[in-house]
Amino acid sequence: MKKLFTILLLSASLISCAQNKTSINNCTQSKVLTYEKIIESTYDIPKLAVLPPKGEKTALASSYDRRSKYDAKTDSYLEWRANGDFKGVVRYEGEYAVLADIKGPGVIWRTWSASVADGKVQVYLDGKLVIDLPWEDYFSGRIAPFNRKGFVYTAARGKVNYTPISFQRSCKIVTKISKENTEKFTFKKGIGVWGKFFHFNYTVFPKGTKIQTFKMELSPAENKALDKASKILSDDLGKNPVKYKNTKTENVVLTIPAGRSKSLTLTGKEAITSLKIQIPKRKHYTDLLRQMTLSIYWDNEKSPSVWAPLGDFFGTGWGINEYKSLVMGMGKLNNQYSIFNKKCSSESNNPIIHKSDNPNAFEFYSYWYMPFEKNAKIVIRNDSDKEEKITLIVDHSPVKVL
Numbered sequence: 001m002k003k004l005f006t007i008l009l010l011s012a013s014l015i016s017c018a019q020n021k022t023s024i025n026n027c028t029q030s031k032v033l034t035y036e037k038i039i040e041s042t043y044d045i046p047k048l049a050v051l052p053p054k055g056e057k058t059a060l061a062s063s064y065d066r067r068s069k070y071d072a073k074t075d076s077y078l079e080w081r082a083n084g085d086f087k088g089v090v091r092y093e094g095e096y097a098v099l100a101d102i103k104g105p106g107v108i109w110r111t112w113s114a115s116v117a118d119g120k121v122q123v124y125l126d127g128k129l130v131i132d133l134p135w136e137d138y139f140s141g142r143i144a145p146f147n148r149k150g151f152v153y154t155a156a157r158g159k160v161n162y163t164p165i166s167f168q169r170s171c172k173i174v175t176k177i178s179k180e181n182t183e184k185f186t187f188k189k190g191i192g193v194w195g196k197f198f199h200f201n202y203t204v205f206p207k208g209t210k211i212q213t214f215k216m217e218l219s220p221a222e223n224k225a226l227d228k229a230s231k232i233l234s235d236d237l238g239k240n241p242v243k244y245k246n247t248k249t250e251n252v253v254l255t256i257p258a259g260r261s262k263s264l265t266l267t268g269k270e271a272i273t274s275l276k277i278q279i280p281k282r283k284h285y286t287d288l289l290r291q292m293t294l295s296i297y298w299d300n301e302k303s304p305s306v307w308a309p310l311g312d313f314f315g316t317g318w319g320i321n322e323y324k325s326l327v328m329g330m331g332k333l334n335n336q337y338s339i340f341n342k343k344c345s346s347e348s349n350n351p352i353i354h355k356s357d358n359p360n361a362f363e364f365y366s367y368w369y370m371p372f373e374k375n376a377k378i379v380i381r382n383d384s385d386k387e388e389k390i391t392l393i394v395d396h397s398p399v400k401v402l
Contacts, residue, residue, distance in 0.1 A: 033211040035218070038107060038164045039225040043232045043241040043326060046271075046369040046400050055206030061100035061173075063088045063198045086115075086196035093174070100173040100200045105211040108165040111138055112199035114158055119194035121175045125167040125213050135175070135194040145218050150230030162233075163226070165214045173200065237324035238331065240367050244273050244397040255389045256292075256382040263379045266396050271371035272296075274395035275378075277310065278333065281361035286311075286319040291384040296370070297377040304379070314364040330364045360391055371399050 041047065052058075066089075067082035089097040099121070102108075116136040123131035137143045139152060139159035146152050151162040165171070175194040205211065218226065232241045254262040266272070279288065289311030296306035311317065315328045322331050370376070376396075382388045 031210065033105075033166075033205075033209065035164075035166060035212045035214065035222050036225045038166055038212075039222070039229050042162070042164070042229050045242050045327060045367055049271075049369050049371055053206055056203065058201070058203045061090070061102065061198075061200040061202065063099070063196075095176055096174045097177050098172065098174050099198055100171065100202075102167075102171040102200075102202055102204065104167045104169050104171060104204065105209045106167060106171065106202055106204040107211070108171065108200050108202045109162065110199065110201035111161040111163075111165075112158055112201075113139065113195055113197050115196040116159055117193050117195040119175060119177070121173065121194050123165065124170070124172040124174070125165070126169045130213075130215060131165075145216065145223070145226060148226055148230035148234075150233030150235075151226075166211050168211050168213050171202070233326065237326065238329055238365065240274055240395075241326065242273070242367075242369075244395070244400065247273065247395050247397040250394045250396070251391070252393075253389065253391050254380055255387065256380060257387050258382060258385050261379050261381040263377055264392060264394060265378075266372075266376045266394070267374070269373055269399050270376075270396045271369055271399050272376060272394060272396050273367065273369060274393075275366045275368075275370075276393040277314070277364045278360035278391040278393070279362050279364075280389060285362070287384065288388065289316065289319065291382070292388060292390070293381045293383065295379040295381070297379070298372045299374040299376075310364075310380075314366060320362060327367045328365065330362060333360055333363050369400075 063086055065079075065082040065084040065087075067079040067084070069078045070076075071078055089099055090101050091098050104126075113135065116139055118134040118136055120132060121135045121138065122129055131138075133143060138146055138161050139154070141147050141149070141152050146161055146163055148163070153160060177193060250264060250266070252264060256262050277294075279285070282288070290309045292310040294306065294308055294310055294313050295304035297304050306313075311319070314330055315323070315325075316330060320330060323329050324331065378392070378394065380390065380392065
């Protein structure tokens, strides 16, 4: 069974401040960006429709080979093919290597490594030692709060930990290994070496932002928030994580002749909150997903703001590749055999389809939040040489105050 990939929305534009959904722009004086709100931001899809405030920066601290440099004076790249990407650090301080040195306020959204061992990696937040663990235990699932399966797992042979680590003034990450030992690095467990390769994806917020600094011992409310987010990002993948008020659903079957288009128009100051396509069972799907296209026009515009082959829009470039993520995915209907259903062992061993079951075989979903001022026109075009039939299901609701 394939790994269920999680798309985490690592952007401070996702974050709201206090219970009234005030923008992070206002989290500067009396309001504090709490750790619970930071956790909620990992699945708050509507906030992606808000541009980040001035002064916000998202960046990456990694172990890339420091021999690769850009020379601004000569406008040239030096040793761009250097490939010792497992041992690059910010600097050395005595027996310690500094892996990251970030000035806050900010949040580390993602911690990653390709090889982990038992050497300790220490995280200082606002000048205090907060995390003091073997590198492997950032990803082992044994140590709270790094023990939620929606945040900590292995994917594509990489160890990932999406548990947010917030700080008000600074974040400094170090490990005990000298420059000399790094240069003659050998990867063996039991000798106190941390491992190979690291990423720390982080966001730094505008000056004046007040943010709650992360601690290893979470409050009951923070644990509850982290448990909820983990469930959304694991067991509940495929479901829309946001509950919208006054939602309306349009469910239409489109029979589209070769070389023609069919459309659905929505009116009002609203937002598309869910867009799904269902297609019938057939022998081959690759041509269908490339020869049918999806376009979306906002507010009477002449050219579409969205255009893509049907498969590409939903994240598959060639044929059907089943996956689930926070905002997009695809899978089979009617409990048919798929990577998400272990009851059947092959396509030839499908369960009986009952009359009450959905006649379609596959469903594609998108939960991107797409607001519009006056209207939205969704167009499905069939560029194949024969008639095609699909089902279009669209949820829309009044625009949410962000």
